[in-house]
Amino acid sequence: MAELTYREAVARGIAQEMARDPDVIFFGEDVAKAGGVFKTTVGLYEQFGPKRVRDTPISEQAIMGAAMGAAMTGLKPIAEIMFSDFLAVCFDYFANEFSKSRYMSNGQVKCPLVVRTGNGGGVRFGAQHSQSVENWCMMIPGLKVVAPSNPRDVIGLMAAAVRDPDPVVFFEHKALYAVKADVPDGEIVDTLGSATIARPGKDATILALALMVPRALDAAERLKSRHGIDCEVIDVRSLVPLDTQAILGSVARTHRVFTVEENPRLCGWGAEIVSIIADEAFYELDGPPVRITTPHCPLPAADVLEDAMLPNVDRIAETVRRSLES
């Protein structure tokens, strides 16, 4: 057992897979000699050398295209897009290319690649460097989408993503990079498409992802200590594949459900999950599902504004309390 930060876990996860499989290569902007702008990839260049860990130009289309071309001809590339907001400048590859090539070619073309990207707010970077854009990818057939909330899951889900035969978009949360936790020694390999119960409870289910998981856990502690409300917090972890059974199972126990989503409200991942619950667990519900999201707004830079925009512990706890008491 060792205490690791979320950012150190990124490097350990990549190193674990590169040491195991010589077909794994890694490239992106400033990732090699500089160790990444978020210092998430420190040491990889020194450990694996310039053939396997490479600095690219600021060319997101070239990075994504190169990852695809390498993947379809036999390598297992990990490519970094520094901020997930920049997915917009290379979105063709997500929307049209590596997501669809297997289907369009009737199974001939395979793209086992991982796109790592720094996602999410809370770091005062403003509207173009703070977004939570996992729903941009969730909607595209052919992609898999994961977003870990803690250092252990970073390593385990990274291993699962690299070993997966499909393209995986791996959303790291920038505001979690400094978070520390104990991580077991040795190889860690998780499975895609498995949610975890971050906190068991019986009165309501709170579904959360990435940075919203620790906030939901804090809210659950407050609801328990101040109001005697016992919430179950589910860390969704993987949007595609989605662990629907874990979610429906929890709803069947608690009969109330809340989503905590960092994305702006429209078409957030919680909307899809709520629609599944409405279809398949309607009669389990004792009250309407409630989505706690960022409003339908861009993110501001100033700390007081950004803090007021994103779902926080106060808003989560208050929304759950009022809903359960009404």
Next chain:
Amino acid sequence: MATKPVPPPDSVNDDIGEAVRLRMYRMQVEIREAEQRAYDLFLQNLVKGTSHLSIGQEAVAVGFAAAMQPGDLTFCTYRGHAHTLARGVPIAKVLGELMQRDNGLMRGKGGSMHLTSVEHGVMGSYAIVGAHLPIACGAALRAQYREAKDVSVCFFGDGTTNIGAFHEALNFAAVWKLPVVFVCENNLYMEYTAINEVTAVEHPAADRAAAYGLDRIVIDGNDADVVYRTANAAYSRARAGEGPALIECITYRHSGHSRADPATYRPKGELEEWKKRDPIKMYRDRLLQFGVPEATILAIEVDARRLVDEATEACKAAPPPSLDILTSDVYADGGFAWRN
């Protein structure tokens, strides 16, 4: 017109040889016959959707393909029938895909714009302009990483030179010295607009080469021999680790941009002038000059027509795709499940 005169044939010092020449003629004729058939079948509503023909541009696809080794990789655009056929993909598989039959290359899941045959090294036809230049870089990166000797060859039109991915890919390939050959087919029109009306330089690809430290190469894309020689030189450099090449081939499409385009934007007489330089007609004359008997040439032409006739009949007899494949191969497990 930015073309060079055809060099006089030199049978004494013929670096290409009759076997390769006959192969290149046969392939050009087969592609021409297959694409003309595709057009006829479209008029009969047997080819559906859209299709983008290379009629008039066959020498580029054939010259580059003839110089390839097995294992070399082709990346083409939505105008990719010629490049796909030139790698030896059976005509019936291509026509079948255009006719949306179960015998098509991708059983109707891709269509005309996405022809792919990995077993022939055809790594896909890409319908988003410019997308495949970076993808070809990635395949070349794999070759470099594994110290394999294959070359990735990426075909695109003149219009592609004004999109960002073109410039990102060229810089990327040049700075990493990747074994990739970029082939611009300059047919003078991006889609409906003359390329020179929308491009700051005369030669949309070659005049940008210097920005990436590459040689400025403009060739006659209607002369398969010129194309073949240029391809060989570029492949040799790429295999030797000397990095990418950017080659601009001047050519002309005899038809419109796509099946919906009657090409009325072209000046009167331009098509007729270019038809005098039809690559197949020129190459036929070349073969005769080299002493190939007319009967040998006629036999190739008759054979090509027969192959296309047989492929057409096979496609007409083939069933439509089975609905069993509707949702297959979205993910690697063979299906489209996104949840448990």
